[in-house]
Amino acid sequence: MNLMQGTAKYTTIAAWASAVARALRASGVDPESVYEDAGLSLTEIERAPDSRIPIENMTLFWEAVESATQSPAFGLAVGRYAYPMHFRSLGLLMMTSETLARAFERLPDYYALVSNSASIKLQRTPQLIGFTITPLNGIEISEMAIDAFFATLMHHGELMIGHSNFIKTVELIRESPKDESPWQTCFNCPVSFEQQVNCLWMDRSMLEKATMMADPKLAMKNEHAVRQYLEKMQALSWHEKTSQAVHAMLVDGEPCLVKAAQIYNLSERTLSRYLKSEGTNFRTILQEKRKELAHYYLINSELSITQVADKLGYTSLSNFTRVFHLWYGLSPSLYRLQSHSSANL
Structure with a gap:
C-alpha cells in the first residue's frame, strides 16, 4: 500500500x-x-x-x-x-x-x-x-x-x-x-x-x-x-517545499525568493533563515531544479536548445550553455545526442 x-x-x-x-x-x-x-x-x-x-x-x-x-x-x-x-x-x-x-x-x-x-x-x-x-x-x-x-x-x-x-x-x-x-x-x-x-x-x-x-x-x-490541512500536509523540509515552489514558478516565469516565501505566507528573511538552517539557500535550490529540468527537456522534448534555455529563465543561450557544461561536463546539444544514442542501443 x-x-x-x-x-x-x-x-x-x-x-x-x-x-x-x-x-x-x-x-x-x-x-x-x-x-x-x-x-x-x-x-x-x-x-x-x-x-x-x-x-x-x-x-x-x-x-x-x-x-x-x-x-x-x-x-x-x-x-x-x-x-x-x-x-x-x-x-x-x-x-x-x-x-x-x-x-x-x-x-x-x-x-x-x-x-x-x-x-x-x-x-x-x-x-x-x-x-x-x-x-x-x-x-x-x-x-x-x-x-x-x-x-x-x-x-x-x-x-x-x-x-x-x-x-x-x-x-x-x-x-x-x-x-x-x-x-x-x-x-x-x-x-x-x-x-x-x-x-x-x-x-x-x-x-x-x-x-x-x-x-x-x-x-x-x-x-x-483548508489552510490547516495544507499546513499539516506540508510535512516536508523547507528545501523540499521551496523546490516545489520553484518548479511551479518555472511554469509561468522567473522564480524568486520573494514569491516562494509568499506561497508559504512567510517573509523573505524567514524563508532564507529556514533554508540556511537546513544547509542550503534559494539560489542553490533554483540551480538544482534548473539542472533537473534541463535534463528532462533535452531527453523528453523536441524543444530547441534556445527554447530550453528560455524556459529555464536564462537570458542568453551562452549563459545556459556555460552553466550546463559545469553541470554535466559537455554542451546541451552533445548531451542530448549522447543520451538519444544510448537509448537506441
Missing part, C-alpha cells in the same frame, strides 16, 4: 480516488481489483480519506481504470460521482462561496489540497474566465485525471447555480480521440484537442451572479480548515 503522510513530494488527496470507485461501481466494474493493479487499497483509502497518494500511483491507477473500462473517456463520467466531500474542506469552500467566480478564484490558491503536481491559474477576457491546469514539467499526470477534474468543476458549478451553461468552450492538450462525442456531450459545448493548455472557458457574467448556497461565514470557516 502506498498511501503517504507527507513523505512523497507530489501527491493527490486519497478522497479524490474514492470518487472514481463510485463511478466504477456505477458502470459495473469492481473497483477493488483496479485499485490493486495500481498498488492501492480501496479499504485504506476509504478509512483515511485525508491521506495522500503519490502521483505516480494515481497515474498507474488511471491506466488501470482505462484498461478495466476500455474507455479513454471514462474520466468524464467521474464528474457525476465526485461530490464536494471528495475535495474535503476545499469542496465545501467552493460550494459556500458568494459567487461561482469567487469559487474559481480560490482554487488556484488551495488546489494543492487536491494535488500539488500541477500549476493552476485563471485567464480573463471581458466576457470569459479561463481555468487552466498545467502539469508540472517532469510530472506525469493522466489525461483522464484532467477530464475528470474539468467534469467535476462543471457539475459542482451546476449545483451552485442550477445549470452548466456557463461552460462555453474546452481546450485539451490530449490527442484527438477517435470518437470526440463523449467530450462534446459531457460539456455540451465546442471541445478542441491537441491544444497548448488544458483550459475550461466560462461565461464571466454567469459566474458573477450570486449562488444558491452562498454563506460567507461558513465559507470563512471552510477556508480556515
